[in-house]
Amino acid sequence: MSVAFNASILRAPRTGIGQYLVELVRALATDPEFEPWLFNGWNWQAQLPAAALPGYSRLSALVKRGVPNAYALRRLVEQRRFSRKAACADLYHEPSLWPFEFDGPMVMTLHDLTHVRFPQTQPADRLAAIERHAARGVERAQRILVDSQFIADEVCAHYGVPAERIVVAPLGCAARFHPRAPEQLAARLAALGLQAGRYLLCVGTLEPRKNLQLALRAYERLPAALRERYPLVLAGMPGWRAEQLAEPLQRALASQQVRLLGYQDDNALAELFAGARLLLFPSLYEGFGLPVLEAMASGTPVILSRGSALSEVAGEAGLYIDPQNEVVCAAAIQLLVEDQARWLALREAGLTQAQAYSWQRCAQITAGVYREAVKA
Missing domain, CATH: 3.40.50.2000 (Glycogen Phosphorylase B;)
Known part of the structure; x- marks a missing residue:
């Protein structure tokens, strides 16, 4: 045919x-x-x-x-x-x-x-x-x-x-999304000034629907010491009305605790997923949410919005937040950075959930x- x-x-x-x-x-x-x-x-x-x-x-x-x-x-x-x-x-x-x-x-x-x-x-x-x-x-x-x-x-x-x-x-989920040892990621991450397990990741086109303003506001609420140890990395190409992010993004970039990487190719993105402490995905609306699945398959826990199709994809493996509440989002980030037992539990749940796709x-x-x- x-x-x-x-x-x-x-x-x-x-x-x-x-x-x-x-x-x-x-x-x-x-x-x-x-x-x-x-x-x-x-x-x-x-x-x-x-x-x-x-x-x-x-x-x-x-x-x-x-x-x-x-x-x-x-x-x-x-x-x-x-x-x-x-x-x-x-x-x-x-x-x-x-x-x-x-x-x-x-x-x-x-x-x-x-x-x-x-x-x-x-x-x-x-x-x-x-x-x-x-x-x-x-x-x-x-x-x-x-x-x-x-x-x-x-x-x-x-x-x-x-x-x-x-x-x-x-x-x-493509085979390139899988857990990797820190030494497998060292070259790529070093070139970006990052360390495995020591950064927070947002992935998606820079547009209002992805709700990156909430991510930036929540990150600003974290304790200064935590932000020093865990920079926030944004990977994605500019989208429609990306200028709405201009002021908060420029302020965040000036702190040198937020990194804007732009569009990443397939292999680079897979390594970024595997090296992140967590994926922050506060999108307001998704028909599926492929980065959520790719992060789980990479052994990276996900903080994500409750609603649309995201809960259908992540099931019980996600840490859900109100996409309008930066205080709750900041608390979720701090929990997964500081509570190793919860982090490990979500990592294992995510790996299991991803096997269904x-x-x-x-x-x-x-x-x-x-x-x-x-x-x-």
């Missing part, structure tokens, strides 16, 4: 949806029944790209600012080039919110409804395009894949989709959905 994928998201540095697409295609490639065709926004290719297109994010931002109706114009060109070969595919899988027109059976993945729940986190022109394309895709798709039951319920409620058209395919399982569920969609 030939499966056409919209892989244009892989032109940019890989964040959550990009990682999903890469790992899913890799897992599906082990099944000879499926032949992935990848549309990169311009051409078709059989293999996953090794890395993002150099300079793509900067160029894309310049085009959006300087070209009127940039989204619509790019979409028109991409649709024409997509249709040239996609018409020969047995199935089309759209991994995001921007499905192309396609006459055959289609599967769409909805990772979350951020555009519905937090429309203020998107530029107005992008939000309008998302709403138009997503609604059309939901209407056309034979089956809709989601990462969690939480999102399945949201899709049913918002779009009025019958439950039988929605399938939960939980995400997985794999990309192979995600691919097996997805393959079943493909077969259903073709027959529908």
Whole structure:
């Protein structure tokens, strides 16, 4: 079965949806029944790209600012080039919110409804395009894949989709996320001025939804001696409205106790997870929360928000906080830094919880959905 994928998201540095697409295609490639065709926004290719297109994010931002109706114009060109070969595919899988027109059976993945729940986190022109394309895709798709039951319920409620058209395919965790001995991490961490087990980690795009302002305020409340011993490390690329973080972030960076690392590649991120004392993930809304799973698989306890899909992923292995309460968040950080017994208990619980998730399982569920969609 030939499966056409919209892989244009892989032109940019890989964040959550990009990682999903890469790992899913890799897992599906082990099944000879499926032949992935990848549309990169311009051409078709059989293999996953090794890395993002150099300079793509900067160029894309310049085009959006300087070209009127940039989204619509790019979409028109991409649709024409997509249709040239996609018409020969047995199935089309759209991994995001921007499905192309396609006459055959289609599967769409909805990772979350951020555009519905937090429309203020998107530029107005992008939000309008998302709403138009997503609604059309939901209407056309034979089956809709989601990462969690939480999102399945949201899709049913918002779009009025019958439950039988929605399938939960939980995400997985790549093999590179596993516990590591301090000596295995020494070179990478030393280059960053860090020590294994002696820093706190936040991972995610720098945008309001990730609630990093709470993380910064909670960190400021910690005792000075603790902050001296445990710097707060932020790993992620700037996102929409990142300027809202500018003032608190600049103040935190000036203290030299907060480190801003920017975007980290796959291997660097895996080592950062394994070396952290804890992952702080106070996000306001997630359809899954892949960093939570990756941290648990790395043997790193997680402090996370109660709500959305996060409790579905972490189960009893997370230390939950109110994402609006910096006092509670600071107390949770201090607990996991100072209480070794609690830290060890959460570490073991996280390692056990993470074993329930794999990309192979995600691919097996997805393959079943493909077969259903073709027959529908």
